[in-house]
Every structure is written in C-alpha cells, then in structure tokens.
Amino acid sequence: MQSRSSAPRTGRTGRPRSAEADEAILAATRAALVELGWSGLTLGDVATRAGVAKTTLYRRWAGKNELVVDAVAVLFDELELPDRGSLAADVEGVVLQFAGLLERPETKTALMAVVAESTSDAVLRDRIRSSIVDRQKRLVTEGRARAQARGELPTESDPETAARGSDLIFDVIAGAVVHRCLVSSKPVDTDWARDFTRLLLSGLTAISPA
Amino acid sequence: MQSRSSAPRTGRTGRPRSAEADEAILAATRAALVELGWSGLTLGDVATRAGVAKTTLYRRWAGKNELVVDAVAVLFDELELPDRGSLAADVEGVVLQFAGLLERPETKTALMAVVAESTSDAVLRDRIRSSIVDRQKRLVTEGRARAQARGELPTESDPETAARGSDLIFDVIAGAVVHRCLVSSKPVDTDWARDFTRLLLSGLTAISPA
Amino acid sequence: MQSRSSAPRTGRTGRPRSAEADEAILAATRAALVELGWSGLTLGDVATRAGVAKTTLYRRWAGKNELVVDAVAVLFDELELPDRGSLAADVEGVVLQFAGLLERPETKTALMAVVAESTSDAVLRDRIRSSIVDRQKRLVTEGRARAQARGELPTESDPETAARGSDLIFDVIAGAVVHRCLVSSKPVDTDWARDFTRLLLSGLTAISPA
Amino acid sequence: MQSRSSAPRTGRTGRPRSAEADEAILAATRAALVELGWSGLTLGDVATRAGVAKTTLYRRWAGKNELVVDAVAVLFDELELPDRGSLAADVEGVVLQFAGLLERPETKTALMAVVAESTSDAVLRDRIRSSIVDRQKRLVTEGRARAQARGELPTESDPETAARGSDLIFDVIAGAVVHRCLVSSKPVDTDWARDFTRLLLSGLTAISPA
DNA sequence: AAGTAAACGAGACGGTACGTCATGTCTTACT
DNA sequence: AGTAAGACATGACGTACCGTCTCGTTTACTT
Structure with a gap:
C-alpha cells in the first residue's frame, strides 16, 4: 500500500x-x-x-500539507499492540504508546496542523485518513478480537454494528489521549492511563468507588 | 472577564x-x-x-494566533447545560451542542490550528487554556454535581480526586467529539451521541449487549 | 522634466x-x-x-527594462556641444563624445539590449525615445543652427523640412557611431571621426580625392 | 559556407x-x-x-546566442545588389532591401539582442562578425566597384585606404538604417531612402538647396 | 479655549518564503 | 554513438504577507 x-x-x-x-x-x-x-x-x-x-x-508533493502527512505517517506505523494478558493492560499499553508518539515534537506539531488544514481541504482530509487514521484502527480491532477470545468482551455478530463500535472506541481512545496531550497539555502517565482505562472499561458510574 | x-x-x-x-x-x-x-x-x-x-x-494583538484565539473564544461561551433530567440526557445534550459548535467553519478551522501552534508556544498555550478550555470545564463540574444530587453518581469527598476525575471526563468527552468531527470527519448525530453516552456511562464491557 | x-x-x-x-x-x-x-x-x-x-x-519600476532605461538615461545628458568654431570641428567633437559614452560598459551593454527588447514592447519603445533618444536631438538642432549662423549651411525656411533633415542627420551620425562601436567593434578614434565628418559634409563623391 | x-x-x-x-x-x-x-x-x-x-x-550549439546568430544569419544572405544603372539607384535599392529585412520581427528582435550580448562576449562578437556583418560588406565593395566602372566614383589605388573607405560607408549605411528602424522607430520608405542617398552622395552642405 | 498625547488611516519599508520557470547536465532505454 | 524523454541542481523570477516605520490627521482628556 x-x-x-x-x-x-x-x-x-x-x-x-x-x-x-x-x-x-x-x-x-x-x-x-x-x-x-x-x-x-x-x-x-x-x-x-x-x-x-x-x-x-x-x-x-503538491505542498507543505501533503509532504508533512507523508513524513509523519510512517511514524504511526510503529505503534504495536503486544498481548499483555488482559484488556485493561492492552488498553493501558496502547494509550501509553500513543502518548509517547504524541510527545515527539515532529508529531505533536504536525498532526494538529494538518488536521486544521484538512478542515478546508477535502483531498487532504482523505489523504490523512488513508495514510494515518484508518491504518491505526487495526489496533482497536485486534485488541477487541483478543478480548473477545479471552471472554472479556461479548462477540458481536453484526459486522456493521461491530464496525460502528470499533470506530467509537477508536475516537474515544485517540481523542482522549490527543486532547489530554495537546489541548489540556498535561502528561499522559501511568496514573492517567489507569484512570482512563478504568473509565473506558467500566464507565462513569463505576469510577469513583474504586 | x-x-x-x-x-x-x-x-x-x-x-x-x-x-x-x-x-x-x-x-x-x-x-x-x-x-x-x-x-x-x-x-x-x-x-x-x-x-x-x-x-x-x-x-x-501580537499576531494571528492571539487574534484568532480571542475571535473564537467567545463562541465557546455559548455552550450551556440545560437540565434534561438525567445524566445520560445531559451528556447527550452537551455532546450535540459541542458538535454543533465544531461544525461551524470558523471554529473547526481555527481550533486545531491554534492548538497546533501552541505546541511550540507556551504563552499561546496558556492563552488558549484560560480563554477557551478551562472555561468549559464548568459544564463538566456542573453536570457532575447535578448527577450527584440526583444520586446517579457517588459523591467524591477528596477535592483533588474530584478535580482529577473532572479533568479526565472533560478530556474524554471533548476529545472524542473533536476526534470524531475533525479527524475521522464523520457526523456527530443523535445515534453517535447515544452510543458514546452509553459507553461513557457504562463502559466497554456493557456496550454490546445493549 | x-x-x-x-x-x-x-x-x-x-x-x-x-x-x-x-x-x-x-x-x-x-x-x-x-x-x-x-x-x-x-x-x-x-x-x-x-x-x-x-x-x-x-x-x-515595472521590470529590468524600465529600470535600466532610467539608470542610463542620465548618462546621455552629459553630452554637450561646445562651440569649436566650425561645423566640421563640432561634428568631430560630438562624434568623439558620443563614442566615449558608448565605450563605457554600462551604456554599451544596456543600450542595445533595451532597444532589442523595445522591438516587441511599445511602451518601452516610447520610454526609450522620450528618456534618451529625443533628448539628444538638441545636439543636432543646436549644431545646425550654429552652422547656419556661421553661413556654413543654408537656412531652411519650412519647419517640417527642417525637422526631417535634423532627424536624418541624427540617424546618420548616431547610427554610424553605434554601428562602428558595437557592431563592427572597431574604435572611433580621431582618424575615423575625421573621415566620417568629411563624408558627412561633402558626400561620397568627394571623399577619395582628399 | x-x-x-x-x-x-x-x-x-x-x-x-x-x-x-x-x-x-x-x-x-x-x-x-x-x-x-x-x-x-x-x-x-x-x-x-x-x-x-x-x-x-x-x-x-553552446546556447541561445549562438543558436540565434545561426538562425538569422541565413536571412541576411538574401540581400542582393541588382544593377539599377546608377550609384544613387543602387544605394536606394540596398537601403530599402536592408530595411525590409529589418522589418521582419525575427531579425529586428534578434539582431540588437545578440549585439547587446556580444558586448560582453568576445567569441560571440567574432561569430556575429563572421556570420553576418562581414558577409554583407560585399554589397559595398560590389556597388563601389560598379560606380567606379561607371565613372561615378574615383578609383582608389591604395588597397588599405580603399578598405577603410568601404568600412566607413558600410557603417554609415547600415548604421543609419538600423538607427532609423529600431531606435527612432520610423519607417524607411522611398522618401527617406532618397533623402538619405542624397546626403550620402553629396554631403550635408548640399542637401537643403536641392 | 488651548495644549498635549496617544490613537488613527494610509502606505512605504526591509525581509522572507512562495511556487514557477529556464538553464544546462544527467540518466535511462531505444535506435 | 546518437536519440527522445524527462529528472536533476541551480538560481532568478515576480508576488504576497510579515511586522515595523513614518507620515499627517483626529480625538479625547487635561490645564
């Protein structure tokens, strides 16, 4: 590809x-x-x-935007999802890995900028999606399948529902990490990763008592 | 102010x-x-x-960044949190409101851009936080207090833990909506808002069977 | 002006x-x-x-051509026509002065170049004419009037005929010097100036026997 | 050739x-x-x-200059000197022929340009001289010989003096026509050709009374 | 009412980067 | 070895904005 x-x-x-x-x-x-x-x-x-x-x-390349997308896209392919034995551990792992990637100055400065430009450039938007975003959804589908195999998550029969679920999970994980890093500009450390994972797995109603 | x-x-x-x-x-x-x-x-x-x-x-103004921050900051103050009777309804409401704001071209193109610039400009970062981000945390604290009053959420005694929780919730909600809108560039409609709210409230383990 | x-x-x-x-x-x-x-x-x-x-x-300035015309035009205004007592001496004097100007590298390289460009640029052509060429016709009219006062040349009553004659003389003198300097690339020295002046004053039929 | x-x-x-x-x-x-x-x-x-x-x-070819010299040189070889019976008629004829050549856009724009370049390029200068200029001197020597045979011009015994004379005549004719066409940018018509020929043959002192 | 000091519009200034173009050289595969 | 095609390094082009400056003018608060 x-x-x-x-x-x-x-x-x-x-x-x-x-x-x-x-x-x-x-x-x-x-x-x-x-x-x-x-x-x-x-x-x-x-x-x-x-x-x-x-x-x-x-x-x-047609310009700065296209060039930078290609330049940073390869960095996102470094993300991996080693099996850590549980869904919670897998989520924590990928959150920390993704945060590590976003701490690198080349990604942190480039990612938001090209996304900003893409809001008024449909071609660029597609390029970002195909070169960067969609390729990382593999992490979600893989982690989800693994959790289903472990019995941690129920199996989803309808493929469309499954896809919608994966998209949602992806937006929540990636969005939260990006927002924490770049907008709130606070560190994504193991504590935050643990808190986030608990929220993601158990929901709001369960976080405080734990 | x-x-x-x-x-x-x-x-x-x-x-x-x-x-x-x-x-x-x-x-x-x-x-x-x-x-x-x-x-x-x-x-x-x-x-x-x-x-x-x-x-x-x-x-x-010192430059483009500062000017744009001031120009769009006021738009974010339009967000409100009317009491819809339940935590889920409140979350759905704020998600849809926030998404409506992000659909507007002036916010969509400006927000990511100034965030991108802020990655290499601490002064700008602070300005964004004080002018835009922190001011919207009121929505989270208000909604949470309301839910606690309703008994939907447990009361948090330690104020620091409470603040950490609010920050986390804020990053998850805002991050997910932004990511859905601007990165995945898919619509935040009532379906998505309902799915997201269910995930947020109940966690991953509970979403599929519903 | x-x-x-x-x-x-x-x-x-x-x-x-x-x-x-x-x-x-x-x-x-x-x-x-x-x-x-x-x-x-x-x-x-x-x-x-x-x-x-x-x-x-x-x-x-609109470009290289216009700039160079203005830059060298002033040099041509240095030309003078001191009264040397006879038409022949005046002609020799102006020929040598003009040749001296054309030997300078800034004029030699610029003049032909802008003339070349002016062949496909009417605005430039007018600019050259008004800034450089026409202003030097004063040398011809002045020298001619002086010669007529001395009785060396007949007085011309019809002003249009007089103008046509001055134009012709100007083209012959300037053209010959320019061609000798830049095309034949041979020196315009006192010998050549004397030969040319004799030809100009007495015509072809008279040059050889002298 | x-x-x-x-x-x-x-x-x-x-x-x-x-x-x-x-x-x-x-x-x-x-x-x-x-x-x-x-x-x-x-x-x-x-x-x-x-x-x-x-x-x-x-x-x-080494570059633009050399190429253009070769491209236009051949056009100058079209010039001929048919015997029109008198020196004046021959001069008028060659003047009009030369002017006709200079009206063509390819020669008009190219000739001055390569001459301009040649002011700072000795090799190009030689190329122009050998390919274009010197080859047209034949017109002068031929016309002069014809006039001498007719008895219109005295015979010149010293070959060096004769060469100097031919060079001078060439510079005057070619220079005047070029200057009239390209610098003064006025037409070389039969009237001008007649005026010029009378000046060339009889000299300044004789032009007006005629 | 006069004085003063800053803000105002206009637009020229020294810079920097842009994206395009032409030059003359080179590399490839084909003839 | 000559060729067509086209990529290459180089460097000028003319334009657009940048952020600063210098004008002459306007507008409020002082005295």
Missing part, C-alpha cells in the same frame, strides 16, 4: 525519479519539524537539508 | 482606543476564517475587512 | 517614498551593469547592492 | 547526426523569435517546436 505523491510514473521513458531523494526529503521534513515546528518549516529549507532542489520536491 | 491583548491602558492621556474597532476586528476575523480558512487568513485582509489600519490591529 | 517610474504619487497620505532609495537603486543598477552586463544583471542583486528590498524596487 | 556549431563530425562511428534536425531547429528558432521575441524565447520551447530533444540542441 503506497501513499506516494501525485503520479508515481506516467510513461516509461526518461530519467527515473531518484528513490533516495524521496526518503531524504521525508527525513529532512521530520528533522525540520523538530527544529522549527510546523509554521517555521519551509519547503526551501527542507530541500536544502535533503540536498535536493526545490523543484524535485514540488515534482513529488 | 476580558481577554484583551497586551495592555488595555497604560497612561490616561491621549486619544482612547476605539471600542468599535475591537469588535469589528474580531468579527472580521471570524468572517475571514469562514471564507479563507486558517492558512488563508492574513492580518492585512482582516484589517481591510474591519475598515481599520494594520497598525491598529498590531497595537492590540 | 522627470522620467519617474509608474506613478510618482497617487494620494498624499501614507509614508512617503524614500528619495534616497531612488538614486541608490539607479547607481546600483549602473554598477551592476558594469560588472555583470545586461544578461547577468538581476533585480535581486540590484536591490541588495542598493541596500533596499526587492519590493521597493518593484514598487517603482 | 558553414555556420555549423562546435564540430561537424569528429569521429566516424555511431549514429550519424540527423541533417533534418539542424534545419528544423533553426526554423523553429525563427518561428519562436517571431512569436515570443528574444527574451521570451527558450531553448526548451525551440526543442519542442522542432520535435527534438533538448540534448540534441545543446550538442550542436
């Missing part, structure tokens, strides 16, 4: 595009994001860092 | 600042956000729309 | 244009022409040399 | 150069000059028009 820019190859003649350039540009983009943040990042600077001409960059 | 820019008034002599200009600028900012989005918004354009000189604008 | 750029002043409000900037830019343009020649001259470089922003330059 | 670029043929192996490509490129260059003028002409566009790769073009 490829998230390459506009058109990978049209014809077969002519000098082929440099494969090294692609990775150099994405790495330079991440480095620039760390140093300069989203609004300080310029495509000219990225090109210089990558040892590449600005034209090469514009030949592959 | 005012979130005026740098210094409202230092001396007492000289021509006083125009009060109309302030509101004209904020209204122009919101209008420009709707038409152009965050990245298309320029301060020169805002000044023109407001019928004001650029200098007047810079005399009051 | 001013050959200022587009619009000298439209309104009376706002910060007035820097008068120093104008002269600094024209001087920088001449210096850059000497060092780099026409095709090597860039507006960015001129701006840097003049200690001025590129925008300031574009605010005053 | 060869105005080929770098080297016609060095080795004998490999695929031979396409002979058609050469003429296609020169024709495309002339067409592009007409449409776009000197500064609008690009080598990439010429290559496209000629149905040729840019590489092919660069293999044969």
